[in-house]
Amino acid sequence: MIISGLIIIVEFEVIMFKRILVANRGEIALRIIRCAREMDIETVIVYSTADKESLPVMGANYSVCIGPNSPKDSYLNQDAIIETAIKMECDAIHPGYGFLSENAEFAKKCEENNITFIGPSSELISKMGDKQEARKLMMNNGVRVVPGSREIIKDVDEALEIAEEIGYPVLIKASAGGGGRGMRKVFEKEELPKLFEMAKAEAKAAFANDDMYIEKLIINPRHIEVQILADKHENVIALGERDCSIQKNNQKMLEESPACGLSDEKRKEISDMAILAGKVSGYNSVGTCEFVLDKDDNFYFIEMNTRIQVEHPVTEEVSNVDLIRQQIRVAAGLKLDITNEDVSICGHAIEFRIIAKTPGVIKNLHLPGGFGVRVETHLYNGYEITPFYDPMIAKVIVKGKNRLEVIRRLRRVLEEIVIDGIETNIVFLHQLTFHPDFLKGNYDTGFYEKESKKILSWINESKNMKKEA
Ligand code: ADP
Ligand code: ADP
Ligand code: MG
Numbered sequence: 001m002i003i004s005g006l007i008i009i010v011e012f013e014v015i016m017f018k019r020i021l022v023a024n025r026g027e028i029a030l031r032i033i034r035c036a037r038e039m040d041i042e043t044v045i046v047y048s049t050a051d052k053e054s055l056p057v058m059g060a061n062y063s064v065c066i067g068p069n070s071p072k073d074s075y076l077n078q079d080a081i082i083e084t085a086i087k088m089e090c091d092a093i094h095p096g097y098g099f100l101s102e103n104a105e106f107a108k109k110c111e112e113n114n115i116t117f118i119g120p121s122s123e124l125i126s127k128m129g130d131k132q133e134a135r136k137l138m139m140n141n142g143v144r145v146v147p148g149s150r151e152i153i154k155d156v157d158e159a160l161e162i163a164e165e166i167g168y169p170v171l172i173k174a175s176a177g178g179g180g181r182g183m184r185k186v187f188e189k190e191e192l193p194k195l196f197e198m199a200k201a202e203a204k205a206a207f208a209n210d211d212m213y214i215e216k217l218i219i220n221p222r223h224i225e226v227q228i229l230a231d232k233h234e235n236v237i238a239l240g241e242r243d244c245s246i247q248k249n250n251q252k253m254l255e256e257s258p259a260c261g262l263s264d265e266k267r268k269e270i271s272d273m274a275i276l277a278g279k280v281s282g283y284n285s286v287g288t289c290e291f292v293l294d295k296d297d298n299f300y301f302i303e304m305n306t307r308i309q310v311e312h313p314v315t316e317e318v319s320n321v322d323l324i325r326q327q328i329r330v331a332a333g334l335k336l337d338i339t340n341e342d343v344s345i346c347g348h349a350i351e352f353r354i355i356a357k358t359p360g361v362i363k364n365l366h367l368p369g370g371f372g373v374r375v376e377t378h379l380y381n382g383y384e385i386t387p388f389y390d391p392m393i394a395k396v397i398v399k400g401k402n403r404l405e406v407i408r409r410l411r412r413v414l415e416e417i418v419i420d421g422i423e424t425n426i427v428f429l430h431q432l433t434f435h436p437d438f439l440k441g442n443y444d445t446g447f448y449e450k451e452s453k454k455i456l457s458w459i460n461e462s463k464n465m466k467k468e469a
Pocket of ligand 1: 024025026028097098099178179250251252305309310311389390392
């Protein structure tokens with residue numbers, strides 16, 4: 001192609017998808033639409049009536065309303081989504097995260113209708129989604145898991161027996177669990193029967209499956225996860241780790257890569273363990289291996305998430321790999337164009353999640369920008385936050401040469417951002433950046449519970465100071 005005397009070589013990548021359906025909403029739907037556009041793939045967004053005026057609906061090539069507000073009638077309505085994909089002649093469906101992204105039945109329906117599910121095969125989703133099965137597979141193949149049960153627990157008596165064997169405290173977990181639900185910490189034998197039944201009932205209500213297992217409870221571990229990327233040709237690579245230990249009620253609040261204070265050997269060990277987990281499961285998409293790291297730097301596999309993760313941009317920023325693009329490529333059957341030797345982690349990145357604490361209409365929106373700042377959001381002035389969906393409304397990812405530079409940038413970004421019309425967690429996040437342990441990178445999954453009161457009191461103090469001034 002010759003443009004004004006310049007010769008531009010355009011590299012075309014042969015992607016077998018012409019049009020994909022995006023079965024999600026919010027920032028992740030927008031992220032997928034943007035990526036598809038760069039790959040010359042058309043998009044069809046399905047949406048609920050509540051999301052009619054949303055950026056993904058405006059940004060996609062085609063949009064189809066598939067139902068009312070309630071997720072079960074729209075974003076979880078498998079048949080309506082498949083029918084739309086067929087009618088709109090889509091080759092593939094991207095499920096994003098949440099909703100149907102880890103639903104093996106939905107992936108199977110896609111396969112049966114000759115539509116590519118952009119994720120692993122339905123077989124892999126069910127294998128990994130059964131957390132006890134996944135544990136067993138890992139145990140049998142040299143991946144270190146948290147000490148605990150080897151099979152699904154039949155009843156309370158068996159639970160008591162196993163807990164005695166591994167020693168208290170223990171963690172009762174639902175095999176079909178997710179989002180931190182169906183779990184109970186047990187510190188003493190006497191409380192086990194009641195907590196076991198409670199966890200079981202919660203699992204039955206949330207996942208229609210009350211298979212339970214038990215793990216040793218690691219006291220305030222760090223949550224370290226490794227991003228893996230695999231294709232349908234048995235290639236598996238790891239793209240570094242993320243520390244997601246700052247969690248409120250098991251929900252991540254802030255994530256960073258690389259994790260602080262890990263030795264190069266430990267980092268490599270965890271990464272190799274994640275690659276092994278990918279290999280032994282025959283993994284073939286993007287995925288995340290989650291580990292807990294105890295006080296003595298021992299790490300244990302806890303689960304594999306078979307989807308793109310909320311916090312994937314942290315890894316993108318330090319590895320310079322577009323994970324959504326790679327996810328689409330491997331789903332189309334292409335071989336990975338990167339090897340483990342090509343992976344180079346450069347600098348530091350931190351993501352924080354902005355949560356809407358109330359519904360409302362967004363006013364005076366000012367999103368931060370500048371060097372090293374990336375914002376993933378579907379917000380605009382006049383956009384209405386409804387109470388029907390996940391309250392996460394934006395992710396801000398800050399990147400820099402080193403962690404100190406990133407924290408300074410993080411502070412400046414949190415001072416700059418304006419979101420009026422609703423309540424958010426921005427002030428909390430800003431105060432968090434002054435916490436000495438956060439500054440030192442010295443935090444674990446117990447941090448929020450232990451320190452949040454102190455951080456909240458700083459907020460009140462500074463409010464009072466402003467009033468006095
Ligand atoms: P995890 O902590 O298990 O890695 P993430 O924090 O990555 O999970 O977020 C994914 C989870 O958050 C989903 O399983 C779901 O419960 C919830 N979630 C996130 N985003 C959405 C969304 N757009 N719609 C619905 N649920 C969502
Ligand atoms: P979910 O499927 O709900 O994400 P996980 O098994 O990933 O469940 O556990 C959720 C969180 O609970 C982890 O991020 C970690 O902080 C904590 N956790 C999980 N297993 C253990 C354990 N054995 N000991 C201590 N904490 C744990
Ligand atoms: Mg998890």
